Amino acid sequence: MFWKHKNGFKASPPEVxxxxxxxxxxxxxxxxxxxxxxxxxxxxxWQFVPEDGLLHLDxxxxxxxxxxxxxxxTYMLSDSSFEWAWNNPRFPDAIIRDSLLVKAASARLDxxxxxxxxxxxxxxxxxxxxxxxxxxxxDSTGVFRGSEGDVHxxxxxxxxxxx
Numbered sequence: 001m002f003w004k005h006k007n008g009f010k011a012s013p014p015e016v017x018x019x020x021x022x023x024x025x026x027x028x029x030x031x032x033x034x035x036x037x038x039x040x041x042x043x044x045x046w047q048f049v050p051e052d053g054l055l056h057l058d059x060x061x062x063x064x065x066x067x068x069x070x071x072x073x074t075y076m077l078s079d080s081s082f083e084w085a086w087n088n089p090r091f092p093d094a095i096i097r098d099s100l101l102v103k104a105a106s107a108r109l110d111x112x113x114x115x116x117x118x119x120x121x122x123x124x125x126x127x128x129x130x131x132x133x134x135x136x137x138x139d140s141t142g143v144f145r146g147s148e149g150d151v152h153x154x155x156x157x158x159x160x161x162x163x
Contacts, residue, residue: 087117
């Protein structure tokens with residue numbers, strides 16, 4: 001990764017590169033565990049309740065998974081943009097705390113894109129990269145990506161349990 005420096009681009013410090021690399025590895029590992037152990041790839045319905053910060057996944061066999069959730073942001077397919085949850089005044093403070101932690105890490109990680117309210121994203125891999133950084137910064141268990149048509153809310157999750 002590179003960051004802007006006065007008249008061009010300069011390589012990021014080695015510790016930042018190491019953080020980013022381990023974040024991607026950790027993200028891939030944790031997301032695979034969610035599919036294997038928590039059936040994240042086969043749910044039939046999802047619901048995020050902002051008032052209590054809980055994500056619910058319902059399955060065709062009647063099982064229900066509940067996890068504590070923090071809204072990281074929303075990915076808009078139509079214009080390939082990502083808005084951090086902390087940037088949207090409609091979201092309650094209780095569900096954007098982790099998003100604010102990611103914003104606070106922007107200086108430490110030489111990553112201005114973590115502190116810009118809305119950013120363009122190139123592709124799905126770019127969205128996953130943002131999720132990987134957030135996952136590591138917040139020490140979350142995983143990331144859930146919902147879909148509501150064009151809008152894809154991205155939720156950091158912890159404390160999963162079967163109801």
